[in-house]
Amino acid sequence: MAGRSYKTEAVVLRSFRFGEADRVLHLYTRERGRIGAVAKGVRKTKSRFGGRLEPLSHVELMLHQGGGELQTVTGAELVRSHREAREDSYRLGAGLVGAEAMLRLFPEQEANERAFRALVRFLDLLDELSPVKRATGLDPLVLSFQLKLLWLSGYLPHVTSCADCGAETGLAGYSPTAGGAVCGACANGALPLSRDGLLGIEGLLQRPLAEASDAGLTDRGAREALGVITASYEYHGGFRLRTLSA
Ligand SMILES: [Zn+2]
Known part of the structure; x- marks a missing residue:
């Protein structure tokens, strides 16, 4: 993938369904403040993100910034689920x-x-x-x-x-x-x-x-x-x- 990847702590503020299996997330990140990102395949049963990207989740993310307005979530680990x-x-x-x-x-x-x-x-x-x-x-x-x-x-x-x-x-x-x-x-x-x-x-x-x-x-x-x-x-x-x- 062209573009740049980086790691940051983030909180999921809001999330929307997007296409068949994806979600668009409004995130507040420690490194870059407010950003929008897409989590691909997150709504599939066997998503590699599990239930880690629910609203109010505090996570550590790998994000990829390509040319578009939305960044892409390429990895997610829970800091606190806030379940x-x-x-x-x-x-x-x-x-x-x-x-x-x-x-x-x-x-x-x-x-x-x-x-x-x-x-x-x-x-x-x-x-x-x-x-x-x-x-x-x-x-x-x-x-x-x-x-x-x-x-x-x-x-x-x-x-x-x-x-x-x-x-x-x-x-x-x-x-x-x-x-x-x-x-x-x-x-x-x-x-x-x-x-x-x-x-x-x-x-x-x-x-x-x-x-x-x-x-x-x-x-x-x-x-x-x-x-x-x-x-x-x-x-x-x-x-x-x-x-x-x-
Ligand atoms: Zn007065």
Whole structure:
């Protein structure tokens, strides 16, 4: 084969059927960031890839880059299967929100070691995640992961003082155009943000992913954090996550 082969760790973010027996994979790789690749014959019973290329799998791949847009998977070994995450509906729902956030916020073929590590850490924690009595989109781990991705993308909402006038007290809303929380005087047209929401977002931003459930998020705080995240997606990226509207 002409072209170049290389080895990289990768996470399968999404996969589509392609032709009779193949799949197209959307991958986030350690070496090159986001790439698309085809896994040939992966849907055959005796595929040499076994069940190693399922969504959320953390794998080590041999990839071949030819002339086309899609690379070709020529070898796959499991680092972690994340079967525990995939086979539980709550965890799977949470994982697919994280995978879609990754796809939308890091669409470039460009390595980002911190984003890759955050993704891998998120998936490791997902394997042991217990459901909270809220919708998946309001889970502290899922909210924390998305806030961290926003931060790594440079879209971190600023919530400790008014993003418009700098006031440190009387914060009352969130304005994506201002880039963060705003005080009562500047809150015209902003999303309402209570003390629960402000403390919840700050708590999530200050803690590592593994401690997201210790951030003291109330139901109201979780709803408002999600509101801030979706408003940031819409304002900065012009998108909504399909997995969050389910
Ligand atoms: Zn203000």
